[in-house]
Amino acid sequence: MIIAPSLLAADHACFGKSAARAAKAGADWLHLDIMDGHFVPNISFGPQVVKAVRPLTKLFFDVHLMCNKPEILLEPFARAGADEIIIHVELGEQVEPLIWKVKQLGKKVGLAVNPPTPISLAQPFLEKIDLLLVMTVNPGFGGQEFIHETLPKIQQAEAWRREKQLRYQISVDGGINFQTAAECARAGADTFVAGTSLFGARSLKAAINKMRKIVNANDPALADLKV
Numbered sequence: 604m605i606i607a608p609s610l611l612a613a614d615h616a617c618f619g620k621s622a623a624r625a626a627k628a629g630a631d632w633l634h635l636d637i638m639d640g641h642f643v644p645n646i647s648f649g650p651q652v653v654k655a656v657r658p659l660t661k662l663f664f665d666v667h668l669m670c671n672k673p674e675i676l677l678e679p680f681a682r683a684g685a686d687e688i689i690i691h692v693e694l695g696e697q698v699e700p701l702i703w704k705v706k707q708l709g710k711k712v713g714l715a716v717n718p719p720t721p722i723s724l725a726q727p728f729l730e731k732i733d734l735l736l737v738m739t740v741n742p743g744f745g746g747q748e749f750i751h752e753t754l755p756k757i758q759q760a761e762a763w764r765r766e767k768q769l770r771y772q773i774s775v776d777g778g779i780n781f782q783t784a785a786e787c788a789r790a791g792a793d794t795f796v797a798g799t800s801l802f803g804a805r806s807l808k809a810a811i812n813k814m815r816k817i818v819n820a821n822d823p824a825l826a827d828l829k830v
């Protein structure tokens with residue numbers, strides 16, 4: 604199970620310190636939200652910030668592109684230090700060539716699906732991706748409420764993975780707190796992106812430890828072993 608704090612919820616005056624803090628607190632990955640003001644009604648930060656933070660931590664950089672023209676951004680983020688680049692399935696015909704471009708850059712590739720979008724749109728790409736991200740809020744802002752109607756999409760993603768014997772990770776992002784993380788783990792998620800509930804906690808370390816305990820306790824695979 605992967606715990607990935609989202610830097611969007613950290614103090615924007617010290618992204619570097621926040622990234623190093625997340626590593627020290629026991630995070631597995633760092634989730635980096637890239638918003639262009641078009642794909643979503645918000646602007647976050649660019650490759651320069653990722654490049655500046657990169658030398659400060661060995662954490663795996665999970666770069667989430669919420670952008671209308673990701674094709675112009677893949678190389679700058681790859682060079683800046685991204686380990687994985689996530690694109691959105693809502694980009695339609697661009698998705699296939701973008702997946703190949705990310706792979707050509709030697710990075711892992713993720714595919715994100717927004718709450719209103721049917722998970723079936725991701726099906727043609729399942730063999731080609733390293734991670735399937737089920738958005739659990741409408742993208743664009745941190746601090747939003749978890750959308751419970753997205754839980755069946757996580758279950759479907761897990762069922763496909765099992766039936767087709769695939770290895771992609773199943774990530775969830777948006778409104779993930781101790782309660783919703785447990786629900787997502789039971790549904791089959793294994794990667795948990797959380798901003799407010801981690802960077803907003805008094806102790807980042809305690810919050811990460813608690814979330815890890817909760818998702819492990821609700822991991823269906825471990826539950827089977829206990830029987």
Ligand code: DX5
Binds near residue numbers: 612741777
């Ligand atoms: C939203 C982003 C999320 C967000 C999560 O568009 O993709 O990563 O930062 O923040 P919380 O956990 O506060 O909902």
Ligand code: ZN
Binds near residue numbers: 609634635636667796
């Ligand atoms: Zn995100």
